[in-house]
Amino acid sequence: MAFTKKQPSAKPIGAVRRAQMISTYGVGSMVAIGDQSFIVSGIDSWWVSDRFTIFEPRLQAWLRVSGFRLPPAYDPPVGKGVKVRQFPTIYSCSECHDLKEFRKFGSPSGKSVCGDCEKPLTPSRFVVACENGHLDDFPYFEWVHKKTAPVEESKGHHLSLHSTGRTASLRSIIIRCSCGKDASLEGAFGRRALDSLGIRCKGRRPWLGRGHEQPNCTSAPRTMQRGSSAAWFPVNRSSLSIPPWSTTLLKRVNTHFKTLDAVLATGNRDVAVAIIESNQITKGTAFTPDDVIKAVEQLQKLNANVAEADSHGSFEPASKLRHEEYRELLFGTVKVDREEDFECVKPADDPAAPLPFGIDRVMLVKRLREVRALEAFTRVLAPDALGEDGNPAAIAAEEMDWLPAIEVSGEGVFLTIDKGKLAEWEAYPAVKERVDRIRRNHTYEMRRRAQETNPKRAAELVSPVDARYVLLHTLAHALINEWSLESGYPAASLRERLYLSDEMAGALIYTATSDSAGSLGGVVAQGEYMRLRGSLESALDRISWCSQDPPCMESVADEFGSLNLAACYACVLLPETCCETNNTFLDRALLIGTPEDPRVGFFSRRD
Incomplete structure (x- = not known):
């Protein structure tokens, strides 16, 4: 299964196994690809062919869906597959120490380097999340200024990231602002560290894109490492x-059930037989069109029972x-x-x-x-x-x-x-x-x-x-x-x-x-x-x-x-x-x- 950026005709930028798309790198998870970090977009942005539909009627009824689909294969056509968005959006430069959004570095297309010093950029190690599933960039600006004193609007505010190297603790990571204020990240991982400073969850859902925020979230945001x-x-x-869902005939009917169900609901049995024959549902078997119609009727009854x-x-x-x-x-x-x-x-x-x-x-x-x-x-x-x-x-x-x-x-x-x-x-x-x-x-x-x-x-x-x-x-x-x-x-x-x-x-x-x-x-x-x-x-x-x-x-x-x-x-x-x-x-x-x-x-x- 290949990852592609959320852009028209984008080329694949990485890949994982299909099974990992429901266990490790599913929707909303962050994945490191090369020297950048991305978040897997929602399934409404995926390109998934109907040819890869999986049927399991009992689970479908339980989860109230009409079917399941395999994640795209490892080598889909260019521009198709699972879309990803850049996240976190905050990056830092190891040379000039600037800490800002990736787009503001002026990096050449397809690269992740600082436009000024041409050194590789590093995605933010820290993000914030809440128990309602929201995710956001770590609020570096608010952390520095709310932890020290009120923001002075008359001064410029350009953040930079520094490490004293004295210890491996968060105390050695210093965020400095051009206005003169600075603060270490010590204590940022406390359960109420952000909440105590008045930093609230903004309800952001970057895997779904802009415009899908959930405002007024009351859950306290928590700091965590990007790879946590x-x-x-x-x-x-x-x-x-399990039987009867696993039988040969019902497996053959699954793919055409919606169509046959709609036709039989009108009482038009001849049209149903024509559909069965044109789709060669009984080809190579001892089943007859009547057997298929009986199987559809059985599925209808079973679906009614499972729906309960x-x-x-x-x-x-x-x-x-x-x-x-x-x-x-x-x-x-x-x-x-x-x-x-x-x-x-x-x-x-x-x-x-x-x-x-x-x-x-x-x-x-x-x-x-x-x-x-x-x-x-x-x-x-x-x-x-x-x-x-x-x-x-x-x-x-x-x-x-x-x-x-x-x-x-x-x-x-x-x-x-x-x-x-x-x-x-x-x-x-x-x-x-x-x-x-x-x-x-x-x-x-x-x-x-x-x-x-x-x-x-x-x-x-x-x-x-x-x-x-x-x-x-x-x-x-x-x-x-x-x-x-x-x-x-x-x-x-x-x-x-x-x-x-x-x-x-x-x-x-x-x-x-x-x-x-x-x-x-x-x-x-x-x-x-x-x-x-x-x-x-x-x-x-x-x-x-x-x-x-x-x-x-x-x-x-x-x-x-x-x-x-x-x-x-x-x-x-x-x-x-x-x-x-x-x-x-x-x-x-x-x-x-x-x-x-x-x-x-x-x-x-x-x-």
């Missing part, structure tokens, strides 16, 4: 393709989408066509290796397809892993009927926990006491984040975390660590997908990539009963001791914001791409117990 991870957090949504899906702001592992996936994963498929996207079967029975203790069912997902979309993004605060999304920022200036997304294929293993043993374990007081610590901290964090924008809503928020969630989540992490040693996949390429509610207690561990590397069979093989018993025992044995013990096991999460108990990078924490909740809500003691009370561990009871 807190400057952009994606809000991603995903779903698996619950809000995606709720506890996602218990959402309607997850319930539908859980049902298909639990019972599997009988016979599938080679063009279908979902194949799930039960492992062969093995009298020598029954199911491990506490595991109720195992299914081998030999084929799966996942669609991952970028819905929005946040700044300063990451979206709450299991609760509210905070204040997501729009990725387009106008309402769009599509979102950027990628589709990936792979394989996995689905397993569920024995509900009888689970209920008995959940009732144990020591288990409740440990999970309550995490729940209290999460509830506090959810309310604190919502307090500034919606105090009434904040008081109603309660963490959805319970014992079975922490148990399944930690078990998935332990197995991913173990399977990365046995399946041939690195841990970073494995992912978890949790299914939790009063009726569900399951986890899907899978690998999904945009090429054939996601279906080599190494993960599926781990679901065979003999291998599963061995890998589960090995995983439990591996986490029974941590190099950070005893502090790791004795963690009490007594500080607000602590959302883990016995968990660290030496035992169960994983690369962030693996985890649905950014390595939070984990406690290995709920799997193996504590030295003082082994019964806290679900699997310690297998003896």
Whole structure:
């Protein structure tokens, strides 16, 4: 996927992988290209062909769009692709030390050099952002003058950037004005540093261009480094393709559904048949036009049902989408066509290796397809892993009927926990006491984040975390660590997908990539009963001791914001791409117990 400047017939200036456009360099994020810095523009400025539309009806209805589109390819025609705008606009010169907007340096077209001294220019290291997603240049002028004395309008004001070099701290960075005032950047990163000087958020959204500001923003602006991870957090949504959406016929109908739906709504069946034949929808198959029309009618009914899906702001592992996936994963498929996207079967029975203790069912997902979309993004605060999304920022200036997304294929293993043993374990007081610590901290964090924008809503928020969630989540992490040693996949390429509610207690561990590397069979093989018993025992044995013990096991999460108990990078924490909740809500003691009370561990009871 290529980046181009927001100019007619602009040439590509850089490129990233398509997958990064929804995870790392999506709309509103800053990207360094050469010696300049840019911000990725909204999707309403992208050039994306209809030929690269992705269909996933369940996710479409959930996000209320008509489809998804792949980000432009790496080498699109000149002037087409993803547009970027220069940001930050403030640059400095290392020779003359001038600090001003890039356009005022007089740099020759296509270059980033000072027009006076011909030395390379450097984009500002600092920007300001707020919790409502707004972004702006650091207010150097206001910082210098409001921190010292009122501005004297009679004097000229030309800023310059200097570094004393005495220390690596912000105290050594000095901003000087030609009027005689100067100030270091010490203290600029304080939570209320700008607000205390009367510097307010201007509601700017540079990724959407001028004229799209949101004035009267009440959120306090925060200083951050241009490359800070807190400057952009994606809000991603995903779903698996499951029957009947994944069947060969419905996949063929997807592309022409809108047209056929409109024609059939008029009752003109003959025109619909003509469209089917002219588009060769049934070519090379045993399907007839009547089969296609029945599939369209089925899609109409399914869309009506999906449209009633619950809000995606709720506890996602218990959402309607997850319930539908859980049902298909639990019972599997009988016979599938080679063009279908979902194949799930039960492992062969093995009298020598029954199911491990506490595991109720195992299914081998030999084929799966996942669609991952970028819905929005946040700044300063990451979206709450299991609760509210905070204040997501729009990725387009106008309402769009599509979102950027990628589709990936792979394989996995689905397993569920024995509900009888689970209920008995959940009732144990020591288990409740440990999970309550995490729940209290999460509830506090959810309310604190919502307090500034919606105090009434904040008081109603309660963490959805319970014992079975922490148990399944930690078990998935332990197995991913173990399977990365046995399946041939690195841990970073494995992912978890949790299914939790009063009726569900399951986890899907899978690998999904945009090429054939996601279906080599190494993960599926781990679901065979003999291998599963061995890998589960090995995983439990591996986490029974941590190099950070005893502090790791004795963690009490007594500080607000602590959302883990016995968990660290030496035992169960994983690369962030693996985890649905950014390595939070984990406690290995709920799997193996504590030295003082082994019964806290679900699997310690297998003896």
